[in-house]
Amino acid sequence: MHKSSDVPPAHAKGVGPASSPLVAGQYSILRNRDSNPDPNKVLDIPCSDSFSVIVQLEDFASHRLWRGGQLAYKGGHVRESTSIAYLGDEVRCQHLAAYDNLRINLPRTPLEDMLYEEGVSRRIALNCPPGTLDPVIYHLTQSLLPALKMPSKVNQLYVDQVMLALCTHISSHYGNVTHWQEPVKGLSAWQMRRAEELIAHHLADGISVTELAQECSLSRSYFTRAFKRSTGMAPHEWLLKMRVDKAKQLMLHSRLNLSQIGLDCGFADQSHFSRIFLRLTGTSPSRWRRFHRPGNPD
Structure with a gap:
């Protein structure tokens, strides 16, 4: 029998503060943070046949987690640690301290479909002890944070590739499968x-x-x-290269300003355009244009 402090209040439900979710196929990515959570509030996590990958972006001093009405975890997590919860287990959580984390929802079906493409045909289960330090997961999820700030301007190819790498790593290291990859010869x-x-x-x-x-x-x-x-190159790198190539043509053969050229080529704004152009060419768009088309205004 559980102590009364280990049993969640029956009606203290709610949802925590969160950013707008980023959707990649059937997966969703969400940043959750609250500097002053209500310690008396217990959050009911909606039941689903999916896994929640939670990566701590800051130290998390204390919380409680219940599965099926039983206390499953009590304590904190350090920054950069990862936990994976199956959301079909009637999960409830209680935040007892400030938190800042990234949550990635992985429905079982698309995860198993991805494995099936690689020659693995079985029902997947994931086992990742709470607070696991996994630098691969941490750095992959870190690379998604900029996309959460501007989801409408996201490079979908890039997000897809990060999610593919993340799912592959998680299934290989924490799944009940031995990951196999077919030798690659390149595209025809x-x-x-x-x-x-x-x-x-x-x-x-x-x-x-x-x-x-x-x-x-x-x-x-x-x-x-x-x-x-x-x-x-990865597909998203090729996309950026083609955008820069198109921008060069517009700078040579049109009188559009750089801001408009960046937007026409798929960049989020002029700052994004300038940053990628500099990385791929070694110079800024304005300098490139002046050198290749003297006298043309920026």
């Missing part, structure tokens, strides 16, 4: 041509890895690896 000529055409057609709005892979009759993970073997 027609597959490379089709991928280039699709990326070029979606420079402004972006395109997902899933769409590219389907057009090439490949799985997402195989396509990503084959594309990099063929080009030396």
Whole structure:
């Protein structure tokens, strides 16, 4: 029998402060934080056949977690630690201190579909002890934080690739499967041509890895690896290169200002355009334009 302090109040329900979710396919990414949570509030987590990957962005001093009405964890977590909870277990949590974390919801079906593409056919279960320090998970999720600030301007190819890498790592290290990958030879000529055409057609709005892979009759993970073997770049890097190439053409053959050129080429704003252009060319857009087209205003 549990002590009264270990049993969650029956009607103290609510939801914590959170950012707008970022959706990648059937996965969702959410940043949750509260510097002064109500210690008497117990949050009911909606039941679903999915896994919640929780990465602590700051030290979390104290909380309680119940599964099926039983106290499953009491304590805190250090910054950079990871926990994975199955949300079909009637999960409840009580925040007893300030928290800041990133939560990624992974429905079981798309996770198993991804594994099936890699030759694994079985029902997956994940076992990651609370507070596990996993630098791969931490740094992959860190790379998603900028996208959460501007979800409408996100590079979908990049988010898809991060999520693919994250799911692959989690299933390999914490799943009941032995991950297997088919040797990669690279894309065929027609597959490379089709991928280039699709990326070029979606420079402004972006395109997902899933769409590219389907057009090439490949799985997402195989396509990503084959594309990099063929080009030396990940698909999202190729997209950025093509955006910069298009920007160069507009700077040479139009009188549009740099801000408009950046938007027309799919960059979030002029700052984003300048940063990527500098990284790929070694110079700023304004300097490049002055050098290649003297006298043209910025």
